[in-house]
Amino acid sequence: MTVIELFQKLLRFKSITPLDDGAFDFIEEYLGDTWSCINVDTKDTKNRFYYKKFNDNAQHLCFAGHIDVVPLGEGWSVDPFAADIKDGIIIARGAQDMKSGVAAYLHACKHAKNFNGTLSILMTSDEEGPGTYGTIKALEHLKSIDFIPTYAVVAEPTCEKVFGDAIKVGRRGSINGYLHIQGKQGHAAYPEKTINPIHQLSSVLSLIAGYNFDEGDEYFSPSQLIVTDVRSGMQVTNVTPDTLDLMFNVRNSTNTQQEDIKKYIHKHFDHTNHTLKLTQGSYPFVTNKESKVVKAMEEAIKNVLNITTKHSTAGGTSDARYFGSFGIEAIEFGVINDTIHSINERTSVKEVEGLSEVFSSLIKNFD
Numbered sequence: 001m002t003v004i005e006l007f008q009k010l011l012r013f014k015s016i017t018p019l020d021d022g023a024f025d026f027i028e029e030y031l032g033d034t035w036s037c038i039n040v041d042t043k044d045t046k047n048r049f050y051y052k053k054f055n056d057n058a059q060h061l062c063f064a065g066h067i068d069v070v071p072l073g074e075g076w077s078v079d080p081f082a083a084d085i086k087d088g089i090i091i092a093r094g095a096q097d098m099k100s101g102v103a104a105y106l107h108a109c110k111h112a113k114n115f116n117g118t119l120s121i122l123m124t125s126d127e128e129g130p131g132t133y134g135t136i137k138a139l140e141h142l143k144s145i146d147f148i149p150t151y152a153v154v155a156e157p158t159c160e161k162v163f164g165d166a167i168k169v170g171r172r173g174s175i176n177g178y179l180h181i182q183g184k185q186g187h188a189a190y191p192e193k194t195i196n197p198i199h200q201l202s203s204v205l206s207l208i209a210g211y212n213f214d215e216g217d218e219y220f221s222p223s224q225l226i227v228t229d230v231r232s233g234m235q236v237t238n239v240t241p242d243t244l245d246l247m248f249n250v251r252n253s254t255n256t257q258q259e260d261i262k263k264y265i266h267k268h269f270d271h272t273n274h275t276l277k278l279t280q281g282s283y284p285f286v287t288n289k290e291s292k293v294v295k296a297m298e299e300a301i302k303n304v305l306n307i308t309t310k311h312s313t314a315g316g317t318s319d320a321r322y323f324g325s326f327g328i329e330a331i332e333f334g335v336i337n338d339t340i341h342s343i344n345e346r347t348s349v350k351e352v353e354g355l356s357e358v359f360s361s362l363i364k365n366f367d
Helices: 003-011 023-031 099-110 135-144 197-202 258-268 292-305 320-325 349-364
Strands: 036-039 047-053 060-066 089-091 118-124 151-154 166-168 174-182 225-232 243-250 273-282 310-312 329-332 346-348
Touching (some): 003 023, 003 099, 003 349, 023 118, 089 349, 151 292, 197 225, 292 349
Parallel strands (some): 166 310
Antiparallel strands (some): 047 118, 174 243, 174 273
């Protein structure tokens, strides 16, 4: 089975989060008897860890990803689960995010003739959803049995304009803020008898909206506060509001922590009766540019694609963050990401074949 035939097979599974639609049974059969499988299913999420020990060397390289895809939406020009090829292009849900990556590393791993250590594949059926019982649960189990990988390659789509132009060596964290200001409602004609939370906000809004908590560094852009919602008032002109609620998000680097944000907000709203709640959806991580897995991926991309790739931490979150939290040196590399989650999501035959070749080169030369 060629990598493209494998890709098409995977695309035809209707694996909308948190379903795998039988894909994991197929993958286990595809890899064959020389690969072992650990089942870490949790609640409605299926997690699989396939592995093969080539020798007793402690080195352990894990390829990781998800079989689930986002819902379809309306307006597709083709059947989104047909996976037909037209003019070298495959339009299908999951074509970029991320069954292209899954097919590429499955094909590369199955056909690997040798590796100095252990090769493994960690997959979940819930990355596009809450992810509560997905990759994190599999890694917790692997830690409990002392089988945590040394390195990880998550095959998320990373490239921007040209296939091979970017690998992700880290991800920003995501901190959500919920600010509540308590005022005093009253008649708009008697402002001296009221406490208007909108006016209280207006005096400091320019100091928080778009504020950079750090200047960024070689890995990360600045950690900027983005106001996402402001709600107050009764939709009338003669009553001042009683309360105001403001929501914001900070995609933070390793240079900014929750405590930095808390201190800054409290400082600028100390003239108000306010409460602040912060939640952290994910934590930032970065893999050093001198890491063996970074260098090996750069070399593999150069050998196969003749491209000098760049390092990036842009974008939202991915399951790579979980590997980082376990001390695993993790990177991401996959196809171009210009149609992820969109109607008529697509990728090319050439990219998927190239991705599999890159992964094969990585495995072969990962001494």
